[in-house]
Amino acid sequence: MSSLLQRDRRLSRVACTLLMLVASAAVAEDSALKTATEVDRLLAARVAPPPAPSAGRVDDPTFLRRTFLDLVGELPTADDVLAFSLDDSPEKRNKLVETLLADSAFGENWGRYWRDVILYRRTEERALISRVALTDFLAKQFNDNASWAEIATSFMTATGNIRENGATALIMAQSGMPEDVTAEVSRIFLGIQIQCAQCHDHPTDRWKREQFHQLAAFFPRIAIRPDRNAEQPTFHVVVNDQPFRFQRRNNNNNRYRGTLEHRMPDLADPSAEGQLMQPVFFVTGSTLPSGTRDADRRNTLAEWITAPDNPWFAKAYVNRIWSELVGEGFYEPIDDLGPDRECSAPETLDYLAQRFADSGYDTKWLFRTIMATDAYQLESRSRRDYDEVPFRANCPQRLRGDQLFDALLSALDLESRTPQRSRGAMGYRRGGDPRSTFNLAFGYDPSDPRVEIGGSIQQALVMMNAPFINQGISARRPDGLGALLQANPQDEEALVELYLKVLARGPSPTEKQTCLDYIRQVGERHEAFEDITWSLINSTEFIHRN
């Protein structure tokens, strides 16, 4: 490792903050740490005696890479790894979390995450127009530590130009159709799939068809209107509080104008007007009169949904973030909660959700808390079988498109513009910038059960054969592998550096031996190291966060 220390380098992100933090002595908030301890106690109390041993506590390099990917969506640099491993403070893990929570990449990472939550379920393709505004809006909210209630309210009450107000994206993604917007609001903010009751009373759920349409009655007055006069074509989420003579539904079945009230269709006679629905929030039974203005409808619903007497709002968020960080939700799928669903550790979720609500839905507090638990800091194992005890290990997560894209850039020393040159070769028409193009191939809907998210052949082909990657691993480049080999004339040193750069850890003794044998067998240093680099970025470890 001594060669690492001798290098001329910029100060790493971790090194900088460790210095800063030593000075300020600011350690993770007390309440978060106390809550984390209680969470672990509740989880442990659930199963006794343990039928299978828990995984061990994760080592420092894995913790570092996991935390980086989870909070800022990037790989730590070799310098970060070094600085972290040299820090002997017992508080260094909590400090790392604090550092990364304060980094603007935190908001960007989670902004992209929620962009995907909203846009992967779009029924209106043109909602993609709002992609940039949506990500920017979310990134700012998360970096400013806006409360989850505040963020949720913005989405439910949004109006205006979808290119300017990112919070309109949820409504735009569902074409402003009241039923579809309702279903998404309930799924995302309550974790309740009440749309199952849209057409019939559900056999295994308590929600009735009427309750779904009463919830839809909060949204009849919104619509999406195209704006063809704008410099770039766009849409507006508009509100209609005035009666009008004609229902403007053209041949295309587009809905440019809201209706004053929502009606539940008559199943026996779909062409009939349907039954007038009064706005009622099914969780609490709170009611608004028909005739209420749109602004009052949507603002009131947002108040009711985010109020502390509605436990599902906190539970839905906690369940989702817990699942992203620990690898498995209390409820699975993560957006299908409710009184009729099975929860794998109800006391723990209730407690954590309650504390989250007490914190004022403080999103950074929740990250801080979960990441301080033993449950988070366990080594990862493959997803458990259904009948095995939950939360005995962390679980590997496939990197999302954005995370993998950034990981490739940093592992191969690529500028973000490089893939653009070979965009044609990437084979995807839509997208535009290299990141979006990459996401078309590698992105996935974060609400989908992870067990169902496998890689595709097309993804494997990109990783194995895409020109930008094969140019990226070239030892003839002045930067990247070329520079690394030049700076480290000894194979063993070069190998350590390469592992640090690509996998953010050093090679194990066996791995070192395997690679050194390989180098000897190939006989040509550049060629051998290119092959090793290729193998590392194509490895299972590289595309997962462990």
Add this chain to the structure above:
Amino acid sequence: MTVTFHHQAEVAVNRHNVVRRRDFLRTIACTGVAAGATGWSDMLTLQAAELRKQGKACILLWLAGAPSQFETFDPKPGHANGGETKAIATSVSGIQIAHTLPHTANVMDKVCLIRSMNSREGAHARASYLMHTGYLPTASVKYPTLGSNVAHQVADPDFDLPSFVRVGGIRGGADGGLLGVGFNPFVLNDPSRPPENTAITTTSDRYQRRLGLLGRLDHEYATNGPQQEVKNQGELYEKAAKMVLSPRMDAFDIQEESEATRQAYGESQFASGCLLARRLVESGVTFVEVNSTGWDTHADNAERTTELCASIDQPYAALLRDLEERGMLQNTMVVLMGEFGRTPKINARNGRDHYPRAFSAALAGGGVRGGQVIGQTSPDGASITDRPVGVTDMLRTICHGLGVNADHENMSSIGRPIKIVDGGDVVTEAFA
């Protein structure tokens, strides 16, 4: 009895329906197939094994943007709504189509025209999604597209090329949805070149050597925990490498065809797509979708539709002839359609707007009896006067021709059973 499980067909069923994916597999492994565990989904696996032997395949020729029925299969030369478009005789006496499709007219004996297609959806992306999946898009269920469903039901899981290939991307075409990424289409943008990222960038020896090193390193990694992930990744890479190194990859190269064959198909991008589709089906691919774009003719409809027809007419006819000459037509269903039709009245810009209430589609092969017309529209083309065929009727008919059970249920991620086609009836006279 042994059953090969399509590994991608392992539908996850959540607790509402008791079994999860691994439990399901375990249940089957424990109880054996003949036992009573076969209630809902494995019977189809047995059935699919048989179907594969029959070699059923489907080519969907998709005209994105919605072609005008007046300028294609349902001309109305005697009426003001028909515009200048003339009707011409075909190889089947009594059947006339628009003068824009002379080659197609010559193969009408192989084609079953449906002039009474109808739906209620007139927005491109939604209608396209509807025609591909049988459902309108919703946020809660990701309905699989036709090609994914057919590949899921019919294709051989050990086949070394993708079972579902889409030539040219389109809006609203949908993908594998709840069946998983394993059933997403393999998308090609340019049919005249081999697919992207399938050319290896090193010598084959070095490629194999790299794969070997990757395997060794991943194996070592698996000893530290994530065995399942390593196993999945290994299988995926094996499949991808098998594809890249497969001798069948030549199927993607239409330059291998004789000059005479290539000339028979013509020169458009669509022609290359049709020729590629035939090559792929011949090599064992189950479902090929070839997309043609630009049919959204709100202005200068007759002129533009005539040009577009010129780009599809010869290849379509050549494809049907070629399939027949090679003895493949009986087992290959060829479907030609778009997401809806166009308005009877010609608008102020000499265009036609969206019209889902009455439009045309064409079926051939796969047991369909050619040389017939099903359904009829009124003299002004505004309404259907005989034998309406809805979207689900059409999809059910295609499934029937391919031997796919349209009532088969897949599970959504929240445990809701989703039929391949919900409702509708097979248009039985198409096969009579």
